[in-house]
Amino acid sequence: MELLPNITINHYLLVSVALFSLGILGILLRRNAIIMFMCVELMLNAVNLMLVAFSKMWGQTDAQVFVFFIMVVAAAEVAVGLAILMMLYRNMNTTSTDVLDKLKW
Amino acid sequence: MLTLALIALPLLMSGAVFLLGAKVARSTAMATTLVMLGLTVFGAVQLSLGKTELLNFNQNWIGPLGLHYQFTLDGISIMLALLSAITAPLIVYSTISKTFKNPHIFYGLVLLMLGAMNGAFFAGDGLMFYIFYEVALIPIYFLILIWGRGEDKAKVTFKFFIYTIFGSLFMLISLLYVYQHTTPRSFSFDALYAAGTSLSALEQGWVFAGIFLAFAVKMPIFPFHTWQPSTYNAAPTAGTMLLAAIMLKMATFGLIRIALPMVPAGVAEYGDWAIVLSVIGIVYASMMAIVQKNFKLLIAYSSIAHVGLISAGILSGNAQGIQGGLFEMISHGILSVGLFFVYDIIESRMGHDRINEMGGIRAVNPTFAFLFFAIVMGSVALPFTSGFVGEFLLLLGLYQYSGTLALVGGLTVILGAVYMLRSFQAMMLGAENSATANFAPLTRHETILLAIVVILVVGLGIYSDPILQLSNNAIDSLLATTR
């Protein structure tokens, strides 16, 4: 924070909200599962950013521990998720969520 | 301790049978049921001698909620214990020449069910009763699903399962409602009785409605019976026997154990509809039985008729009705085993049970006809068979409640003769034909089983007083508390 003293917590929040909104928009607008997946990651990282920012602000490390957890879980998720997507693509030849709507009632 | 043993033994042995595997499954199950018979007879002797220390068991389960592991063997539950103890070995014995796939699972489930039903019979705690009442449903569900017959057995079993579970929920609601009024909170029957009787008559009427609904589905009482014929039909014979001989008695027993002492005013003032339904059911089911073309369905409907009379007699709330109800439960249990075994014998030889496509079996196999006829006579309640003692006391009890209802319910005397004789004559009498000419003679174990049933039916009919004496005092004190 010393390097950039003019940057307050509000800026971090703004960036985080922007990232989060981008993620949501991406999920809503795109149909490609991989892109949607990336958007989810984007949202997660937006939250991470916010957590780190608040952590710095209050001078507590709990939130940073959370962030590590989230990153680990996200990594695991990516591993599983991408594997599922790979299989889907192999079998269905597509990753478009418009086609992949079999998972219902 | 004895009561605990009678519940725990079959439960533990069912686990043992699962583990020991197919080879010794049947003999282990047979041995277990025989030990249970011995223990129950021992308990009956203890009870008649007035020594009750072995017969009561009470341990805290969840103290703050007032839940107990409480089991008692008293004059009322001993009748049910005897019923289950007498019929269980017969049921296991009836399967002796059958081959099942996975017999260890089959017999394990049978033992599991016996344990659960004993739990319900001995329960001294409302929630214990409810739990065992529901647990007994699980093994029979699988027994029918796996070893049953017919294309739609999955559908039939599902209906049966959901229907009875759904009915039981009303009992749970009723029990919880009464539980709310206990101080300190306790599910033990004594506390529930005290709380229930202090409710207003209208409240008791609603509580009774909930309880009766649950039992009406299980017994079953008209018009909640439609699951029963198809389930009996789909179940393997041993499963049908378990259902008809013991399982439905949990409901009739529940009327005596829960409904009458807990909400006596509700039964007396708002219970008319239940008795009327029971009596309608007697006539309705008898008439349904008259037109059945399959013997197993005919027995199923006749069972509804008999149970209707039991229910009506018990709910009339006098000594004759209750005593008759208890005795008829034993009698009906034994007769059900006999009748369904007769069905099994016929079905295994003919390949079907269509009444009108037989005839002349008596000419080929007089021994079988004789034993079958004796069972039929028990079922139409001829004096000197166990059926008469129960049915006469029930009618006597019902009459004291309402003469008209007794007259209508008494039609079972006539209609029962019509459908039982009609089917007996169509199947057994007449000249033998090509279909029945090769009706194989009874095997040794079939003869033994039927003979035991006949001896029990006649023996209990002639020498019924010792059995009745077991429950006389308990019923007197039960009636004393409800007045």
Place this chain on the structure above:
Amino acid sequence: MEKLVTLIPLFPLVGFLYIIFLGKGLSKNLIGGIGSGAIFLSFVTSIVVFSTQLGGGNPTIVKVFDWITAGTFDIDIAFIVDPLSTIYLLFITGVGFLIHVYSIGYMHDDEGFNRFIAYLNFFVFFMLILVLGDSYVTMFVGWEGVGLCSFMLIGFWYKDMKNNDAAKKAFVINRIGDLGLIIGMCMIFMQTGTLKYDDLFISGSEASSLNGWYLHAAAIFLFIGAMGKSAQIPLHTWLPDAMAGPTPVSALIHAATMVTAGIYMVARSSDIFASSEIASNVVVWAGLLTAILGATVALTQNDIKKVLAYSTVSQLGFMFVALGLGAYSIAVFHVITHAFFKALLFLGSGSVIHGMGGEQDIRRMGGLKKYMPTTHFTFLIGTIAISGIPPLAGFFSKDQIIAFAFEENMLVFVILSAASALTAFYMFRLYFLTFHGKFRGTHDQEHHLHESPKVMTIPLIVLAVLSIFGGLIGFPHALGHTIHFHHWLDHALEKTVVMPFLDMSLNMELLLMLVATLIAACSIYFAYNKYVTKGELALEDDEIESGTHKTLAAKYYFDEIYDALIRKPVDAASAFFAKVVEPTFIDGLVKSVSAIPTGLGSVAKLAQNGKMVMYVMAMILGLILILITLL
């Protein structure tokens, strides 16, 4: 001495069990010996027990063991020894023994011989329980038990479905009566708290606490039971069909013993009936209707056993008239004389059927007099006895019933006399058509004709002797004799009420006897004139033209009416229940309940459409909604 009574039902029971379980391989004569020996032992014991009651009646209860206890309801297996039960004992075992002996000859060639003798023993066992039981419930044991045996014996030749149908009909109609009896018992128990005769009538007098409509209803329900068992209109239709059984069965069960159980029961309940005028009137009119209708139907029947069956129905009607008029002991007297001559007639007809090789149609008989002299002679005695010609048995008992009716009610008297005249006519019609004239059967039958063996004719002779002299036990007052029998029996029956006593002048009574005898003689003359002098024959079925005759031949269409009014509607209703009500309404209701969650689910599942975008959109909208409400 009274303790011996326990043995009486025990002998036939042991006989039954022995023959059924151990009788295989024994010779027929031995089986027959065991069967009739058991009854004979009972008979001897009965005489001993009877002798204890001769002194004027000294009711004793012999308890065997407790049977049913429930609250205040308490029934033992116990036997009552009193004049009414012992007099029944005597003729049940006596006539029963003779019929057992006869059966040895009659059933000798039947493959089911052992079974037959065993069933007869079993029947006698239950009949003895019926009359010995010390309470209504113990009586009911015998009551249903004889019904069971009747069922088994009517359907004895079970390969023929017609016999089975007759057996089932008998059982079911009896059960209708039984239901009435059960309800009657319930009523008595409800008001008096007991069903034991001892408490009701003998030591106690609990029966007097029955009152109001309850009394009448209880009596009428008891009578419904009696109607079923004793074949009174409208529950009589089973008895003629019951002739499907072997002839000794018809003689023992459906003429001499079982069907008189209703009379026994009403006589036993005399205290109740005597205090209910309404019920007594019902009994009189039901009996009267039965007496006259039975007699008219008997005029037109051509089956030798059917004639006798309707005659039995009619005679039972006579007995009920006597009961309803309050002449209980006279009714029992008629039961006894009737047992003698009706058993004789049935056994005689059995002998005829035996000789004819199974033929039962009197249109195919005739002239049997010369082929079967003993049968002919004994049958003639039976016919005279039932027609009421002095000094044979039937005269005394029937005459006293008619005299009683004369005292009580003129209309009853007239109808009874008419029925009595008809009785003489149809019995002699039967006799003449069977034994006189020319033989009308086939040549084979004529060749086969023979007198029955001694084992069959000796019981006939014994019964004939009894039919001649049996009436003397109830020798009428008018002929210079005090009526010991009635005094003795009335004394046992009358406890709380005073039995009406025949109280008419000597001349009046003699005049009535003369008139009755003349009427019977005229009837016999008409029959003789019609069937012997003119040689008329019974019409073939297709020759019947007059409407009345058709109605009578069709037995007043009772069966058809019941079929249309009861059986068919019940069957139709049952079928309707099974085909429409059950699947559509009841199960339909269940299904519609289960349709509720299914329906709700099918709406809710639309939200679950698999489009991921929709899910996310919903999630976000939800989040926004939550945020808005929270802020």
